[in-house]
Amino acid sequence: MGKNLFQKVWDDHVVRQLDSGQYQVFMALHLIHEVTSPQAFGMLKDKGLSVAFPGRTFATVDHIIPTDNQSRPLKDDMAEKMLQVLSDATAEHGIEFFAPESGSQGIVHVVGPEKGLTQPGMTICCGDSHTATHGAFGCIALGIGTSQVRDVLASQTLAMDPLKVRRIRVEGELGMGVTAKDVILHIIRILGVNGGVGYAYEYAGSVIDAMSMEERMTVCNMSIEGGARCGYINPDETTFEFLKGRDRVPQGADFDAACEKWRAYASDADAEYDDEVVIDAKDIKPTVTWGVTPAQAISIEEIVPSPEKAEGLDKNLITDALDYMKLQADAPIKGTKIDVAFIGSCTNGRLSDFQAVAKVIAGRTVADNVRAIAVPGSEQVDRDARAEGLDKVFEAAGFEWRKPGCSMCLAMNPDKLVGDEVCASSSNRNFIGRQGSPTGRTILMSPIMVAASAIEGSVADAREVFGLQEDAA
Amino acid sequence: MSIAKVAGRGVYVPGNDIDTDRIIPARFLKCVTFDELGPSLFFDERFDGDGNSKGHPLDEDKYAGAEILISDDNFGCGSSREHAPQAIQKFGLKAVIAGSFAEIFHGNCTTLGIPCVVMDEQSRSKLAEQVQSNPNEALILDLEGEQIIFANEIYPMSMKASAREAFLAATYDPLDNLLSARDQIQDTAQKLGYA
Numbered sequence: 001m002g003k004n005l006f007q008k009v010w011d012d013h014v015v016r017q018l019d020s021g022q023y024q025v026f027m028a029l030h031l032i033h034e035v036t037s038p039q040a041f042g043m044l045k046d047k048g049l050s051v052a053f054p055g056r057t058f059a060t061v062d063h064i065i066p067t068d069n070q071s072r073p074l075k076d077d078m079a080e081k082m083l084q085v086l087s088d089a090t091a092e093h094g095i096e097f098f099a100p101e102s103g104s105q106g107i108v109h110v111v112g113p114e115k116g117l118t119q120p121g122m123t124i125c126c127g128d129s130h131t132a133t134h135g136a137f138g139c140i141a142l143g144i145g146t147s148q149v150r151d152v153l154a155s156q157t158l159a160m161d162p163l164k165v166r167r168i169r170v171e172g173e174l175g176m177g178v179t180a181k182d183v184i185l186h187i188i189r190i191l192g193v194n195g196g197v198g199y200a201y202e203y204a205g206s207v208i209d210a211m212s213m214e215e216r217m218t219v220c221n222m223s224i225e226g227g228a229r230c231g232y233i234n235p236d237e238t239t240f241e242f243l244k245g246r247d248r249v250p251q252g253a254d255f256d257a258a259c260e261k262w263r264a265y266a267s268d269a270d271a272e273y274d275d276e277v278v279i280d281a282k283d284i285k286p287t288v289t290w291g292v293t294p295a296q297a298i299s300i301e302e303i304v305p306s307p308e309k310a311e312g313l314d315k316n317l318i319t320d321a322l323d324y325m326k327l328q329a330d331a332p333i334k335g336t337k338i339d340v341a342f343i344g345s346c347t348n349g350r351l352s353d354f355q356a357v358a359k360v361i362a363g364r365t366v367a368d369n370v371r372a373i374a375v376p377g378s379e380q381v382d383r384d385a386r387a388e389g390l391d392k393v394f395e396a397a398g399f400e401w402r403k404p405g406c407s408m409c410l411a412m413n414p415d416k417l418v419g420d421e422v423c424a425s426s427s428n429r430n431f432i433g434r435q436g437s438p439t440g441r442t443i444l445m446s447p448i449m450v451a452a453s454a455i456e457g458s459v460a461d462a463r464e465v466f467g468l469q470e471d472a473a
Numbered sequence: 474m475s476i477a478k479v480a481g482r483g484v485y486v487p488g489n490d491i492d493t494d495r496i497i498p499a500r501f502l503k504c505v506t507f508d509e510l511g512p513s514l515f516f517d518e519r520f521d522g523d524g525n526s527k528g529h530p531l532d533e534d535k536y537a538g539a540e541i542l543i544s545d546d547n548f549g550c551g552s553s554r555e556h557a558p559q560a561i562q563k564f565g566l567k568a569v570i571a572g573s574f575a576e577i578f579h580g581n582c583t584t585l586g587i588p589c590v591v592m593d594e595q596s597r598s599k600l601a602e603q604v605q606s607n608p609n610e611a612l613i614l615d616l617e618g619e620q621i622i623f624a625n626e627i628y629p630m631s632m633k634a635s636a637r638e639a640f641l642a643a644t645y646d647p648l649d650n651l652l653s654a655r656d657q658i659q660d661t662a663q664k665l666g667y668a
């Protein structure tokens with residue numbers, strides 16, 4: 001019987017089994033940022049420990065960084081302090097820091113892949129739940145807490161339980177205007193926010209095979225929203241093509257040798273899985289959330305669910321979510337007025353996201369009542385987008401083109417919702433208060449759906465707004 | 474120190490899918506130590522925009538000084554922020570009982586020495602009801618016997634085996650243990666070409 005990728009990577013990186021029954025697992029790559037990691041350096045100091053493998057940890061700043069003016073000192077004293085603590089700690093311990101305006105700064109899950117730090121067959125961890133993003137390259141990529149950041153700094157290892165693996169096969173072909181974001185929102189809708197507890201998700205099938213690396217990252221990014229500890233996709237030619245020539249990737253003959261090694265990590269054809277789910281691409285429509293968890297999602301063609309028609313506990317969840325969102329049960333989600341449109345985040349803040357939107361918004365304008373911002377995921381994305389003139393296309397349509405950072409994905413920098421504003425957002429979480437106002441409301445969707453909604457001033461179907469037709473073949 | 478029993482009064486905070494953004498809103502993550510997080514626990518659920526109490530269970534007089542939090546399914550979902558269990562601990566809570574837990578949150582709690590105890594819906598709602606009517610009575614979480622004792626009644630509970638083992642063996646903070654394998658770590662790194 002063959003092995004799946006999770007088992008292969010796990011077996012390679014296990015140092016030993018611990019008495020508790022957990023395993024000690026070596027971490028090939030450790031990424032840190034300013035919110036969850038500076039405290040860990042304090043913990044090390046308290047214990048008189050140093051960093052074991054400083055060359056395997058990389059730092060960036062993303063959550064607190066303003067997207068308008070990034071010059072130092074940052075206007076917010078506490079943000080400046082967090083940045084300074086991270087900058088000092090990385091300097092002291094010999095850890096490479098992708099500082100603001102270094103040309104390499106960005107959201108941690110955008111920077112790792114674009115620099116080629118993320119490579120197939122690695123174990124990767126970061127004090128951030130969206131670390132699952134890196135699984136797109138065929139990695140076990142785990143979000144961890146600060147005490148575990150301390151453990152990795154001190155030992156480059158984690159104490160872990162093994163995971164079960166569920167293969168999710170998405171088969172068929174996506175319709176026009178249906179994107180990777182819709183695929184993952186659909187999966188979470190079906191399997192629920194805690195359907196993945198105890199599992200790693202392996203995404204497979206013809207739809208996943210056909211995706212670009214950036215689309216695969218969007219899918220893996222939201223694994224945690226489905227409760228899975230991580231999500232991954234087997235490495236293939238698309239993966240190698242993406243990595244070729246990148247900064248930290250072996251070059252020339254070494255690259256070919258690396259590809260051989262990476263290829264071997266892919267799940268064997270006769271690998272066993274603990275569970276399998278098959279999804280028909282035909283069932284996936286442009287999907288948007290109506291509630292306060294990412295599983296509270298419907299297609300743009302559907303009506304908002306009603307508590308009356310739900311069973312048991314669901315009823316309260318639906319009632320509470322509708323109260324918070326101020327939405328009517330049984331009413332279409334399409335047409336819900338929005339105040340803010342946000343395109344960015346580690347889910348959908350990569351070059352291809354801005355390219356896809358630029359292609360459809362050229363010549364159109366954002367509705368008067370909508371504040372629209374586009375925030376590249378990294379300085380590299382910003383540079384590439386500008387080189388293609390994408391920033392100008394967005395600006396001409398009425399978007400503000402910002403500097404890189406997490407921005408309005410969460411409320412740790414000046415980009416925030418005000419009062420009970422409704423935001424059409426390409427980010428990954430629609431939790432209560434997530435976007436900075438305790439009463440703010442988030443509707444998750446794909447970047448082109450955000451753009452369509454921005455133009456209409458209300459939740460809209462990108463296929464209609466942009467006239468995306470199926471080929472009449 | 475091993476943790477075999479946790480005793481304290483309970484407080485029931487109902488709701489499924491209580492995420493870490495609710496447990497500790499993101500603006501409170503602006504800090505370089507965890508020391509000051511206690512008062513910010515569940516902040517936006519407890520206070521309105523003007524800082525007035527909304528009457529959250531944590532602020533009810535009858536639960537003042539409670540040490541064991543009881544909630545429902547999928548507690549602690551969302552971000553990996555250790556600020557969430559840190560705020561719970563700094564607030565004075567010593568254990569959490571729920572229908573289920575999100576994994577990263579569960580792992581963070583375990584490392585900090587906060588047992589996460591799973592209870593099925595039926596016993597949990599009965600316990601919650603009892604706690605609501607006898608808020609001055611202490612609960613006893615018996616990790617060794619895998620049971621909860623409240624007002625002379627025994628309730629079934631369960632725990633992740635490795636976590637329970639770690640609490641009993643005082644190895645829930647794994648760092649010393651991890652560091653004791655320095656040579657093996659080096660070997661693994663070398664074998665994989667990482668050193």
Ligand code: SF4
Pocket residue numbers: 062063107108109128130345346347405406409410427428
């Ligand atoms: S973009 Fe959002 S989800 Fe991604 S790392 Fe930043 S805050 Fe977290």
